[in-house]
Amino acid sequence: MVWVIHVLNGVAIGMLLFLLAAGLSLIYGLMKILNLTHGSFYLVGGYIGLTVMQRTGSFVLALIVAAAAVALIGTVIERYFLRRFHLDELPQTLVTFGFLFIFADLSLWIWGGDPVMLRQPRIFAGSLSMGDYNYPFYRLFLIAVGLVIAGGLWWFQEHTRLGTMLRAGVDDAEIARALGINVSLLFTLVFAAGAALAALGGVLAAPVLSLYPGADFDALILAFVVVIVGGLGSLKGALVGALLVGLLDDFGKAFFPQFALFTVFVPMAFILVVRPTGLFGRR
Amino acid sequence: MAIKRTAPLGLVTAGVVALTLGAASLPVRADDTIKVGVLVPLSGNFAPNGQQTLTGIKMYFDEIGNAVAGHKIELIVEDTQGKPDVGVTKARKLVERDGAQVLTGIVSSGVALAVNDYSRENKVPLVLSGDAGADELTMPGPLVNPYLVRTSQNGRSVSAPAADWAYKQGWRKVTVIGSDYAGGVDTIHAFAQSFCQLGGQVIQEQWPPIGTSDFGPYLTNLDRKADGLVTFNPGADGLRLGQQFSEFGLKGKLTVLDIYGTIVYEPNLPQLGDATLGMYSSLFYSPMIKTPENERFVAEFRKRSDGQLPANEGPNGYVGAHAIADAVKAVNGDLKDTMKFIAALKAIKFPSPKGDISLDKYGQVIQSMYIREVEKVDGQLGNVPIATYANVDQFWPFTDTEFAAYKYTYKELKGSLTDCGKLLAKK
Numbered sequence: 001m002v003w004v005i006h007v008l009n010g011v012a013i014g015m016l017l018f019l020l021a022a023g024l025s026l027i028y029g030l031m032k033i034l035n036l037t038h039g040s041f042y043l044v045g046g047y048i049g050l051t052v053m054q055r056t057g058s059f060v061l062a063l064i065v066a067a068a069a070v071a072l073i074g075t076v077i078e079r080y081f082l083r084r085f086h087l088d089e090l091p092q093t094l095v096t097f098g099f100l101f102i103f104a105d106l107s108l109w110i111w112g113g114d115p116v117m118l119r120q121p122r123i124f125a126g127s128l129s130m131g132d133y134n135y136p137f138y139r140l141f142l143i144a145v146g147l148v149i150a151g152g153l154w155w156f157q158e159h160t161r162l163g164t165m166l167r168a169g170v171d172d173a174e175i176a177r178a179l180g181i182n183v184s185l186l187f188t189l190v191f192a193a194g195a196a197l198a199a200l201g202g203v204l205a206a207p208v209l210s211l212y213p214g215a216d217f218d219a220l221i222l223a224f225v226v227v228i229v230g231g232l233g234s235l236k237g238a239l240v241g242a243l244l245v246g247l248l249d250d251f252g253k254a255f256f257p258q259f260a261l262f263t264v265f266v267p268m269a270f271i272l273v274v275r276p277t278g279l280f281g282r283r
Numbered sequence: 284m285a286i287k288r289t290a291p292l293g294l295v296t297a298g299v300v301a302l303t304l305g306a307a308s309l310p311v312r313a314d315d316t317i318k319v320g321v322l323v324p325l326s327g328n329f330a331p332n333g334q335q336t337l338t339g340i341k342m343y344f345d346e347i348g349n350a351v352a353g354h355k356i357e358l359i360v361e362d363t364q365g366k367p368d369v370g371v372t373k374a375r376k377l378v379e380r381d382g383a384q385v386l387t388g389i390v391s392s393g394v395a396l397a398v399n400d401y402s403r404e405n406k407v408p409l410v411l412s413g414d415a416g417a418d419e420l421t422m423p424g425p426l427v428n429p430y431l432v433r434t435s436q437n438g439r440s441v442s443a444p445a446a447d448w449a450y451k452q453g454w455r456k457v458t459v460i461g462s463d464y465a466g467g468v469d470t471i472h473a474f475a476q477s478f479c480q481l482g483g484q485v486i487q488e489q490w491p492p493i494g495t496s497d498f499g500p501y502l503t504n505l506d507r508k509a510d511g512l513v514t515f516n517p518g519a520d521g522l523r524l525g526q527q528f529s530e531f532g533l534k535g536k537l538t539v540l541d542i543y544g545t546i547v548y549e550p551n552l553p554q555l556g557d558a559t560l561g562m563y564s565s566l567f568y569s570p571m572i573k574t575p576e577n578e579r580f581v582a583e584f585r586k587r588s589d590g591q592l593p594a595n596e597g598p599n600g601y602v603g604a605h606a607i608a609d610a611v612k613a614v615n616g617d618l619k620d621t622m623k624f625i626a627a628l629k630a631i632k633f634p635s636p637k638g639d640i641s642l643d644k645y646g647q648v649i650q651s652m653y654i655r656e657v658e659k660v661d662g663q664l665g666n667v668p669i670a671t672y673a674n675v676d677q678f679w680p681f682t683d684t685e686f687a688a689y690k691y692t693y694k695e696l697k698g699s700l701t702d703c704g705k706l707l708a709k710k
Contacts, residue, residue, distance in 0.1 A: 009499040113331040115519035127532040134532030212519040254500035
C-alpha cells in the first residue's frame with residue numbers, strides 16, 4: 001500500500017510539473033526563447049488565483065481569471081519586449097530574467113512576504129482511506145486534471161490546423177513562414193498559452209505547495225530539469241520528463257533521504273551525458 | 284540671495300538655542316544623542332520577520348519618548364537583505380559613518396555570525412534581538428564575543444522544555460521531521476538529547492531539505508508506532524507541512540509537538556484553519572499570554588500592523604530595545620566605556636511581554652518557555668499557553684559544565700538520533 005501511495009504522489013507532483021514545463025518547452029521549441037519569466041507566470045498566476053478565491057470563493061473562477069490575466073501579461077511581454085530581439089538569444093534571455101525580478105518584487109509588494117496557502121475546493125477536502133494510509137482527494141484531482149490537459153494538448157497538436165502550424169513552426173520557422181503561415185501570430189499565441197498553463201499550474205499547486213517569495217525560482221528550476229530530461233520543444237518529452245522527475249523526487253526522498261537534494265539532479269546530469277538533447281529532444 | 288540672507292539668521296538661531304540650552308539644567312549637545320544602529324532584513328525572504336522585529340524595536344523606544352536619562356535616542360535602520368556580506372557592509376556603515384554606538388536586530392543566523400566578527404574586532408556592542416538563534420554565539424567556544432548579548436533566544440532552549448513536557452505526557456517514542464540545516468539540526472538534537480536523558484527515545488528521524496515543497500513522501504513514511512511527531516520546519520515549509528499533514532489524514536493518528544511553533548506560526552493559523560486545533564508547540568512567547576505587559580503590547584502591536592497578531596519577532600525586538608534603554612540609563616548615557624555598558628546590559632532584569640527577562644554571564648537571555656496548544660478563543664485560532672517553564676537558560680536543564688561534558692556536538696550527531704547511547708556519551 002505504501003508503494004501505491006508513493007507512486008500516486010509522484011504522479012500528482014509530476015502533473016504539476018508538466019503544466020509548468022509544457023509551456024516552457026513549447027516556447028523554446030517554437031521561438032528559441034529561454035523564458036526565465038516562466039517562474040513568475042507560475043507565481044503571479046497562483047497569487048491572482050488566491051485573490052480571486054478570497055474575493056469570490058470560487059476555485060474554478062480562480063483558475064480562469066489567473067490563466068486569462070497571465071496570458072495577457074505574456075502577450076504584452078512577447079509583443080512589446082521580446083519581439084524586438086527576434087532570434088537574438090542573449091538579449092531575450094536577459095529580458096525574461098529582468099522580468100523575473102520585477103515580478104518577484106511586485107508580488108512581494110502586493111501580496112507580502114508571508115507564505116500563503118490557497119484553500120482547497122471543499123469537494124476535494126479529505127482523503128481516500130487505503131488500509132492504514134490515506135491519500136488526499138485533491139492530489140487525485142491533480143492527476144485527473146493533468147491527464148485531461150495533457151490529452152487536450154496532444155489532441156490540439158495532432159488534430160487541429162493550428163496544431164499542425166505549430167508543429168511546422170517548431171520544425172522550421174523559416175519554411176513555415178514561406179508557406180504562408182502567420183508565424184508572428186503563432187508566436188504570440190504560444191507564448192500566451194504557455195503563460196496560461198504556468199498560471200494554471202500555480203493555482204493548482206497553491207493549495208498543496210503554498211505561495212511564497214522565491215516560489216518562482218523554485219518552480220523555474222524544476223521546470224528546467226523537466227525539459228532537460230524530456231527534451232526541449234516536445235510535449236511528449238515534457239510529460240514523460242515531468243512524471244519521471246515527480247516519481248524520482250518522491251522515491252528519492254522516501255528511500256534515500258540523505259540524498260533528497262539531488263535525487264532529481266543526478267538523473268538529470270546522467271541523461272545529459274547519455275542523451276544531450278533529452279529523452280525526446282531533436283537536433 | 285536667499286542663502287545670503289538666511290545664513291546670519293541661522294547663526295543667530297544657533298546662538299539663541301545654545302544660550303537657552305546652556306541655561307537649562309540638562310544640557311543636550313549633539314554628541315549626547317545615543318545612536319542605535321538597527322540591522323534587519325526589509326527585503327528578500329526574511330522581510331516579514333525583519334519588519335516585525337523593527338515594529339517591536341520602534342514600539343519600545345516610542346513608549347519611552349525616544350529618550351533615556353536626558354539623552355535622545357536616534358534609530359538608524361539598515362536593510363541587511365538577510366545576506367551576511369550585506370549585513371557586514373551595513374554594520375560598518377552604521378558604525379563608521381553614522382556613528383552608531385550599539386547595533387541591534389538581526390534575523391538570519393548567517394548575518395549574525397558575520398556581524399559578530401565585526402563587533403568583536405571593532406569592540407562594538409551588539410544586542411541580538413532578532414530570530415538569529417545559533418547556539419555557538421553565546422556558548423563557550425571559538426565564536427565567543429565579549430561585546431555580544433542576545434535577548435531573543437537560542438536554538439536548544441526552546442527544545443529542552445518541549446522534551447520534558449512530552450515525557451510528562453507519557454510519550455516515550457517519537458518520530459521527528461526537522462529542516463535539514465544547522466539550526467534544524469541543533470534544535471531537533473537538543474530535543475533528542477533531553478528526551479533520551481529522561482528515558483524516552485527518538486525512533487525515526489527525517490530531514491527534508493529547507494524549501495521542501497512536497498512532504499508527501501515523508502508523511503507516508505512516518506512510523507505510526509510513535510507516541511507523537513516532533514517538528515521544526517521554519518518558513519514556508521512549516522505551512523506546507525501543516526497543510527499536508529491534515530491532507531494525508533494524519534490528524535488524530537499522530538499528535539504534533541511543533542518546536543518553535545513553525546507550523547502554528549500566527550500568520551499560518553487562519554490559513555490552516557481548524558486542522559491545527561490540538562497541535563502543541565513550544566516557544567518563549569504567545570500573544571495569548573495573560574499578563575498586563577503582554578496585553579498592552581499585543582494591543583499596540585496590532586494597531587501598528589493592520590490588526591496582525593504578533594508572533595515571536597515583535598516581542599523580541601521590543602525586549603532588545605528595552606534592554607538597550609535600561610543599560611544606557613544604568614551608565615548614564617556614557618557609552619564610551621564599552622565594557623561598562625556591556626556589564627550594564629548583562630545586569631538587566633525586567634518583566635516583558637515574553638515574561639521575566641534577565642541575562643546569564645555569557646550574555647544570553649534567561650526567560651520563560653511556554654508549551655502552547657491551538658485552541659479557539661472568541662472564534663479565532665490561537666496558541667494558548669498550557670504549561671510554563673520559568674527561567675530557562677541556554678543550557679537548561681543542564682548546567683554549563685554538565686553540558687560541556689557531552690562527547691559529541693549536535694553537528695556530529697546527525698543520523699544517529701535514534702542512538703541514545705551516543706547522544707548521552709560523556710567525554
